[in-house]
Amino acid sequence: MSDPINPGANEELRDALERLTLIESLLRKALEECKERLHPKPRREVEKELLKVTESDKEPGFGRLARIVKDHFIKNWELATSRDLTALKSIDLVQLSDLRNDVIHGRKRQISTVEARFVAICVEIIEDAFGFSQGTSWFAYLRTLRDADRLTHTEFHKHIEYIAEHDLPDTLEDFELLRHLGQHDTARQDIRANQVLAGIRLGRPVRLPALGIAFILCVPTEPDAPFYAAETLLSQAQWNRVLDEASGTGDAMLARTGLSYADAESLTVKANRALREEGFDDLEMAIPTEAQWALLAAETERSTVPAALSEPRLATAAATASGLRDVLGVAYQFCGDKIARGGHYSDRRRDLANAEEDANDTAHPNPFCGFRPVLLIPQP
């Protein structure tokens, strides 16, 4: 495929074009995958709009996708998921499609640093709005390392070239692919480990490639030590992946429930073994203490508790200020000494007090118990 970038285009322009192309694919993915969660009427509207385009034998382009998302999707997605998408609505997606056209067709030959950063954050906002975000991206990690002088400019480009060479898009699934590629490449494994450790040193959200789980920093008041908590309850797919059951298949949007406390303990043993194999000798996955759980629960507001659900579906409500999801109201979560807190999805009483109730039985598999691990990090 020929490179659509003008010979004189600066490096940031190239990055921005890649990101704008990524935005197009994210909008396409949102319309294809997320429309099922809309209410019937708006879903039909979206399908009708998509049909109008495909009837003309054309795949909808960025501009068309942007208009459908803007006019028919965002508001209904907000209603369906009870999420506040003000940031997404503050982006003029149609204008972004014009920007991409201008870059491709050479009408725009330079991009300022602030414009490049704007495009980058648009990607993050769109990923976040549609639940595609799984932690910090491969690309962002490389930038973090470069900005922290842990990668030279040349090394940075070498890694980016590696991504391009393997046709890996700048998406958050890259870690999965790189993990696969890295099985026979110890040097690349070291790079991945360094990325995670650099993220932890900077207090950024991190995603452990070995486990496919995103973690967010939680900072209690001293003398308690900071720790990382999983962004959501473990999904069925994540649970299976850690246990290597059915090669990690399973629903990525449903919490793994039906667990006993002993199941959670077994998982942490297995996960810690995987961490050691990946070179993370100083990290330890654990069941949260009661104090750690209390810190997570204290951040919860009404808007972060999901509306009534028929199943333990993840990420249907807003994230907390720290970015945690589903702390209360999806499934009881193990903590402390063989207890589980947080209420569950089939409890029709949707207030915070009830959502904080304990589970009755944690010794046996409980259909309403799930697991949110914490990651204990080395203290300076």
Added chain:
Amino acid sequence: MTNATNAGADRRRADALDRLTRIESLLRKALEECKDKLHPEPRSEVERKLLKATGSDRRPGLGGLVGIAIDTDFIRKWEYATSRDLDALKSINLFQLSVFRNAVLIDGRHVSVLEGRFVAICLEIVEDAFGFSTARREQ
């Protein structure tokens, strides 16, 4: 136990509010001062709309200013008059930012880390678009 986290959230909300307020001030300044650089016809239209808006006892807020900018197509005209590339500014839905500011200011809405970063970048873009960033750094 939660003090550190809450303090971070409070600070983020205050920072975002401060930045959104600065966006309002910059847009006001742009409409009041930069309009002199527009061609006569669009300039008189901006002046008329501003006068109408300030005719009541209250100065227009961010929403009102954005309304004037949209009604008069101010950004495109400013881009044309100054030959500046305002693609990034045009990619921001300023009206939604005014909705966001009201939600933070009036409803005490929390601001996520991502939203905080977004607002900070929007401020930089507004400063950059109207040529105020240098002036601000010099102050």
